[in-house]
Amino acid sequence: MPVVQVSLLSGRSKEQKSAMADEITETVHKHSGAPKDVITVIFQDVGTDSWAAGGTLFEDR
Amino acid sequence: MPVVQVSLLSGRSKEQKSAMADEITETVHKHSGAPKDVITVIFQDVGTDSWAAGGTLFEDR
Amino acid sequence: MPVVQVSLLSGRSKEQKSAMADEITETVHKHSGAPKDVITVIFQDVGTDSWAAGGTLFEDR
Amino acid sequence: MPVVQVSLLSGRSKEQKSAMADEITETVHKHSGAPKDVITVIFQDVGTDSWAAGGTLFEDR
Amino acid sequence: MPVVQVSLLSGRSKEQKSAMADEITETVHKHSGAPKDVITVIFQDVGTDSWAAGGTLFEDR
Amino acid sequence: MPVVQVSLLSGRSKEQKSAMADEITETVHKHSGAPKDVITVIFQDVGTDSWAAGGTLFEDR
Numbered sequence: 001m002p003v004v005q006v007s008l009l010s011g012r013s014k015e016q017k018s019a020m021a022d023e024i025t026e027t028v029h030k031h032s033g034a035p036k037d038v039i040t041v042i043f044q045d046v047g048t049d050s051w052a053a054g055g056t057l058f059e060d061r
Numbered sequence: 062m063p064v065v066q067v068s069l070l071s072g073r074s075k076e077q078k079s080a081m082a083d084e085i086t087e088t089v090h091k092h093s094g095a096p097k098d099v100i101t102v103i104f105q106d107v108g109t110d111s112w113a114a115g116g117t118l119f120e121d122r
Numbered sequence: 123m124p125v126v127q128v129s130l131l132s133g134r135s136k137e138q139k140s141a142m143a144d145e146i147t148e149t150v151h152k153h154s155g156a157p158k159d160v161i162t163v164i165f166q167d168v169g170t171d172s173w174a175a176g177g178t179l180f181e182d183r
Numbered sequence: 184m185p186v187v188q189v190s191l192l193s194g195r196s197k198e199q200k201s202a203m204a205d206e207i208t209e210t211v212h213k214h215s216g217a218p219k220d221v222i223t224v225i226f227q228d229v230g231t232d233s234w235a236a237g238g239t240l241f242e243d244r
Numbered sequence: 245m246p247v248v249q250v251s252l253l254s255g256r257s258k259e260q261k262s263a264m265a266d267e268i269t270e271t272v273h274k275h276s277g278a279p280k281d282v283i284t285v286i287f288q289d290v291g292t293d294s295w296a297a298g299g300t301l302f303e304d305r
Numbered sequence: 306m307p308v309v310q311v312s313l314l315s316g317r318s319k320e321q322k323s324a325m326a327d328e329i330t331e332t333v334h335k336h337s338g339a340p341k342d343v344i345t346v347i348f349q350d351v352g353t354d355s356w357a358a359g360g361t362l363f364e365d366r
Contacts, residue, residue: 001162001297003125003251004268007225008276014110016275018118023271024248025116031260031267032252036115038297040123040162042068043111049197050226053245053282054219055208057201062175062345064308065146068125069154075232077153079240084149085126086238092138092145093130097237099175101306101345103190104233114123114160129347136293140301147299158298164251165294171319172348176341177330179323184284184358186247187329190308191337199336206336207309210328214321215313221358223245223284236306236343258354262362269360280359286312287355 001038002028009058010045017043062099063089070119071106078104123160124150131180132167139165184221185211192241193228200226245282246272253302254289261287306343307333314363315350322348 004024021041029036048058065085082102090097109119126146143163151158170180187207204224212219231241248268265285273280292302309329326346334341353363 001295002253003162003164005249005251006272007247007249008272008278009246012276014118014120017110018113018121020271020275021113021118022116023275024268025113027264027267027271028250028252031263032256034252039115040125041113041116042107042125044105044227045111046225049200050228051245052201052204052208052224054222055205055224057197057204059197060201062173063131064129064345064347066127066129067150068127069150069156070124073154075240075242078232079235079243080153081149082235082240083238084153085146086235088142088145088149089128089130092141093134095130100237101308102235102238103229103308105227106233112123136301136303139293140296140304143296143301144299147296161298163296163299164290166288166349167294168347171322172350174323174326174330174346176344177327177346179319179326181319182323184356185314186284186286186312188310188312189333190310191333191339192307195337202336203332206332207329210325210332211311211313214325214328215317217313223247225247234306258362258364261354262357262365265357265362266360269357283359285357285360286351288349289355 002032002034004028004041005044007044007046009051010047063093063095065102066105068105068107070112071108124154124156126150126163127166129166129168131173132169185215185217187211187224188227190227190229192234193230246276246278248285249288251288251290253295254291307337307339309346310349312349312351314356315352
């Protein structure tokens with residue numbers, strides 16, 4: 001029952017998430033042997049005021 | 062200081078979360094021995110466009 | 123497809139985890155309406171050198 | 184590539200998150216040796232109806 | 245700076261993880277637009293005594 | 306009840322984690338207003354065969 005959590009900047013469309021979920025599920029299935037229907041993919045949308053790299057929020061770049 | 066994170070499809074009511082938090086805290090307390098007041102439960106609401114099983118978003122089923 | 127992640131201090135037995143998984147699944151099923159077989163519970167064991175409350179590691183208390 | 188996820192009650196301002204991201208990045212850099220620009224900090228805002236301590240949601244206290 | 249956390253049953257080889265990391269990074273890059281070198285993939289190995297589906301630990305199936 | 310999860314490459318010493326836990330708790334307390342004793346810091350050690358950046362495991366660099 002693999003679980004994949006993908007944290008991305010907010011603003012990805014449903015189509016983008018759909019394509020990622022499909023392909024990630026395929027690769028996890030192919031390499032781990034888990035059946036596709038027990039693989040879960042969850043997207044966590046993160047705002048630019050809630051994500052920092054190098055100590056600086058994206059909103060302040 | 063056990064921490065329990067519950068990822069659920071969006072749309073559960075406050076009453077549903079309240080009941081789950083109460084019962085999950087009770088069972089973790091009973092079986093782990095941790096005092097109830099140091100047990101944290103966090104709910105993560107996940108939209109139907111952000112959750113996939115078998116490679117397909119819930120919104121597309 | 124609810125996913126529940128339980129972070130606990132290392133050292134809980136298989137029996138303790140089994141009882142918690144059973145009861146947590148039951149309560150999430152009862153209050154969220156999700157079928158039991160799509161509910162996943164994952165335990166994350168955390169050592170006393172990797173868990174701090176109030177700024178102090180458990181190992182140093 | 185250290186990743187730090189900070190779960191906080193909703194309502195912290197951008198300035199508060201900015202200050203925390205800056206200082207957390209600094210301390211992780213100083214003590215782990217990782218370069219600052221590969222350190223990621225993500226904030227997860229949690230509503231008062233989605234966070235429980237001692238089995239009771241914050242909203243019900 | 246997308247972050248992908250993959251929770252899998254323990255026992256996947258380095259080669260399996262390497263292939264998954266490569267392909268997941270490729271698909272996240274392709275569909276989110278993030279440069280490949282800022283995409284992080286973390287694997288969390290979960291033992292059969294720490295993973296339950298339908299309320300039953302994998303070890304007890 | 307802020308919860309901070311820090312994912313780091315395995316191999317940090319107890320002293321390093323202790324210093325990070327102390328300083329992270331201080332900064333979260335200072336900027337969020339939460340009392341120090343309700344702030345939890347959890348370290349997740351990640352092996353070089355379980356962490357990838359740019360699609361390549363650390364072990365293969």
